[in-house]
Amino acid sequence: METLANLESFVRSAQAGSFSAAARHLALTPAAVSRNVAMLERNLGVRLFHRSTRKLTLTEAGEHFLASIGGNLDALQHAISSVATDQGEPCGQLKVSMAPTFGISHVLPLLPAFLARYPLIRPEWHFENRQVDLIADGYDVAIGAGFELAQGVISRPLAPAHVIAVASPDYLRGRPVPATPDALEDLEGILMRSPQTGRVRYWNMRNKAGVEVPAQVRESIIVNDPVAVREAVLLGLGVGFLAVEDVQGWIERGDLLRLVPDWYADAGTISMYFATRALMPARTRAFIDFISEAFEQRQLARRFSGGEG
Missing domain, CATH: 3.40.190.10 (Periplasmic binding protein-like II)
Incomplete structure (x- = not known):
């Protein structure tokens, strides 16, 4: 009879495509996962994976074995989890x-x-x-x-991810408050470079009527983290574009002001x-x-x- 550790190491390695990734999921070392899989192969008398320095792929026998036990392993793990305590509480x-x-x-x-x-x-x-x-x-x-x-x-x-334009009262002092997105082009912008794409993010803003226009600001400061954008805005260095949930408390306290309040950019859904x-x-x-x-x-x-x- 195979141990649960051997079977789980095999299934997670097949799903993740590597022993290292499976090890992170299972809170084991990659060597331990590899050893468990090797023991399973030895006991079954078949090779389940093609191994190389860069890639881990299933053999034909491995594919058939995974299809046979994948759902059963989940059911077994669920059964073990459900009786892990006398009260049957999530743990x-x-x-x-x-x-x-x-x-x-x-x-x-x-x-x-x-x-x-x-x-x-x-x-x-x-x-x-x-x-x-x-x-x-x-x-x-x-x-x-x-x-x-x-x-x-x-x-x-959970909630919409809507981005709005904000600035500090100090920055706006003595400046005309923009009423539409196109008026933002006269203000300094604190923009964010995406760590994933490497590109500076610009936004198209929309109103309740569905009209959509680009929000242009003068490129003044570029950072790569939304917290840095917010802190730079709080320092009075310019206008930032941030998600409502990231600035809501500061707006409610009066530390930040929302610009062009009838307009926002849609960044998807949280x-x-x-x-x-x-x-x-x-x-x-x-x-x-x-x-x-x-x-x-x-x-x-x-x-x-x-x-x-």
């Missing part, structure tokens, strides 16, 4: 990726209530400005906007992303439902809408 490590500005401001404050409800879950939360590979990187959930849906990944919308599974781990389902419930109770979808200005 185990919950690995989540989210953008730093959004995650720290709007998700991290929910952690005390989440842990009070699910004390046996151990959060491992990563705050990073990148789209992660849920399976290869071993994440249970990712939260962000504009993710490309890979095969086997689905999303649950969503939770997770791998499709017939039997999702209880901890993952608990987190997804908890966050969805919290966003609904706080009406964050409405509050984060650029059309509410």
Whole structure:
């Protein structure tokens, strides 16, 4: 009888395409995953992977074996997870990726209530400005906007990702307040270069009538992080384009002013992303439902809408 460790090492390596990625998911060393797979091959008497220095691919026998046990392994893991405690409570490590500005401001404050409800879950939360590979990187959930849906990944919308123009009262003092996006071209702009594409991001702004126009500012300062954009705007260095949820508190306190309030740019939808599974781990389902419930109770979808200005 094969051990669960051997079978899980094989399945995760096949899904991720490497022993290293599977090791991150399983909290093992790559050597341990490789050893487990080698033991499985030896016990079965067949080679399951073609190995090279750069690539790990399934053999024909490996493909047939994966198709045969993939769903059964998920069912077995779910059964083990569901009886991991006498109470049957969700438990185990919950690995989540989210953008730093959004995650720290709007998700991290929910952690005390989440842990009070699910004390046996151990959060491992990563705050990073990148789209992660849920399976290869071993994440249970990712939260962000504009993710490309890979095969086997689905999303649950949370709120719109609307970008607005903001400036500090000090910067606007003595300057005419722009009424339309085209009037922004007379102001210094604090722009962001995308770490993913290397390009400076410019926005097209729209109003409730659906009219869309480009928002042009003088290129004054370029940074590569939205927090840096916000801090530079707070220092009175120019106009920044930031998501509503990243500046809402500063606007409410009067530290920032929203410019051209009838206009916003649409950057997509803030969503939770997770791998499709017939039997999702209880901890993952608990987190997804908890966050969805919290966003609904706080009406964050409405509050984060650029059309509410």
